[in-house]
Amino acid sequence: MGPLEGVKVVEITGIGPGPFAAMLLADMGAEVIRVDRAGKAPARDLSEPPLDFLARGRRSVAVDLKHPEGVETVLRLVERADVLTEGFRPGVMERLGLGPDVCLARNPRLVYGRMTGWGQEGPLAHAAGHDINYIALAGALAHIGRAGEKPVPPLNLVGDFGGGGMLLAFGVVCALVERERSGRGQVVDAAMVDGAALLMTMMHSMRAMGFWNDERGTNLLDGGAHFYDTYETKDGKFVAVGSIEPQFYAELLEKTGLAGEDLPRQMDRSQWPALRKRLAEIFRSRTRDEWCRIMEGSDVCFAPVLTMGEAPDHPHNRARGTFVEVAGKLQPGPAPRFSRTRPEVRRPPAHAGQHTDEALRDFGFDPAEIERLRAAGAIG
Numbered sequence: 001m002g003p004l005e006g007v008k009v010v011e012i013t014g015i016g017p018g019p020f021a022a023m024l025l026a027d028m029g030a031e032v033i034r035v036d037r038a039g040k041a042p043a044r045d046l047s048e049p050p051l052d053f054l055a056r057g058r059r060s061v062a063v064d065l066k067h068p069e070g071v072e073t074v075l076r077l078v079e080r081a082d083v084l085t086e087g088f089r090p091g092v093m094e095r096l097g098l099g100p101d102v103c104l105a106r107n108p109r110l111v112y113g114r115m116t117g118w119g120q121e122g123p124l125a126h127a128a129g130h131d132i133n134y135i136a137l138a139g140a141l142a143h144i145g146r147a148g149e150k151p152v153p154p155l156n157l158v159g160d161f162g163g164g165g166m167l168l169a170f171g172v173v174c175a176l177v178e179r180e181r182s183g184r185g186q187v188v189d190a191a192m193v194d195g196a197a198l199l200m201t202m203m204h205s206m207r208a209m210g211f212w213n214d215e216r217g218t219n220l221l222d223g224g225a226h227f228y229d230t231y232e233t234k235d236g237k238f239v240a241v242g243s244i245e246p247q248f249y250a251e252l253l254e255k256t257g258l259a260g261e262d263l264p265r266q267m268d269r270s271q272w273p274a275l276r277k278r279l280a281e282i283f284r285s286r287t288r289d290e291w292c293r294i295m296e297g298s299d300v301c302f303a304p305v306l307t308m309g310e311a312p313d314h315p316h317n318r319a320r321g322t323f324v325e326v327a328g329k330l331q332p333g334p335a336p337r338f339s340r341t342r343p344e345v346r347r348p349p350a351h352a353g354q355h356t357d358e359a360l361r362d363f364g365f366d367p368a369e370i371e372r373l374r375a376a377g378a379i380g
Contacts, residue, residue: 002029002334002343007176009083010035010074011058012065012098016131016156017164017192018087018115019054024169025083026057027334028343033081033359035074036352038062038380049348053331057346061360062353062380069378071097073360078103078110080363083172087115090125100187110185111175115168117159119191131159131192138163138196143203147217147224163195218269220244226276227252227266230305231283238305239283239291252300256282353380 007030011022026032034055039062061077064070075098078084084103086093093099093114100112117134118124124137135141135158136151145152168190175188203221206212211220218224227243243252249266253259256279263278264271283291288304295302306314312323312330324333327348334343356379360370373379 003341005029008081010077010081012086014087017160020161020165021168023054032058034058034060036060036062038064049327052349055349059355059359060350060352061356065096067378075106077363079106083111085113090120111172113168113172113188115190117192120189131156134159134192135196138193140196140200145216159192159196163199164192167195226272233288235287237288240303240305242301248299248301255295
């Protein structure tokens, strides 16, 4: 199936970036066992999967991590796993008796993936935080927004998912590749503040070259340039243009009817506000669909600004299968693509503990042992 077929992962359930990393691994074919908290109220209707798309593709076992036999159950899973992922604050897994030293003693080949906001050490390591805080400290948030206005949170894409979950999944796969040479596992310390800073590498390069100002909304890629921005259309919708290269900018002028006007040079920053005003007037003269007919597929570097509800119906997204239906619910599909080992979503999200018996049996527990653990309250 996917390129990670045969890799076994134990995911200690968390929120946001941790589940996203586990979803990426599951999408790529890894067998992921999600350890959910025992004692949660069971779903009334197990025939309908939950709507938490980040939980797709894996089975769920319910374990009481405060019960000694619950901890031992997870360690038994670890013995047969290739990867463990967790997203608690530093020290929590150690206090539970599931820290990396204990797990690696049970399985020296284990890749132990840790997802935090601030990292495993440093002055802020034990402080609470969310995406907005991590990207603020990383130097990313200050540069997102309009000139003269306050910074705008870019959803929680930069910290949680780009700098967090995606970097954790990347780190886990890197460690798996290295293990093939050394035969040894290791700890992956993925911190959202580190990942968000890493995503800003090109901007740091441009700043070092003198091409980037610290003033928000005045640069090439932050909405400062008239040729890299969004514009409102006649019907109150929006289009996005990114005509950076001279030949693409020339096509933008041609298709907007501005090619014949005596305009300032494209890279004359002092004239960007005036040029933006002129383009805004022109884009408001037609509807979004009309501009699509004029510009879509050309070298203008153009796209309609689509909502989550609209994006799955765009012909390009339909042709590529960018969105898939899982258990009747439309959602983004696995990415990237592979020429041989095609990834797919194995199953919809699971209810907490839905596969406890099945998954434990697959990891070597016998039925009598499972019943004893349940009677003891170690599993749900």
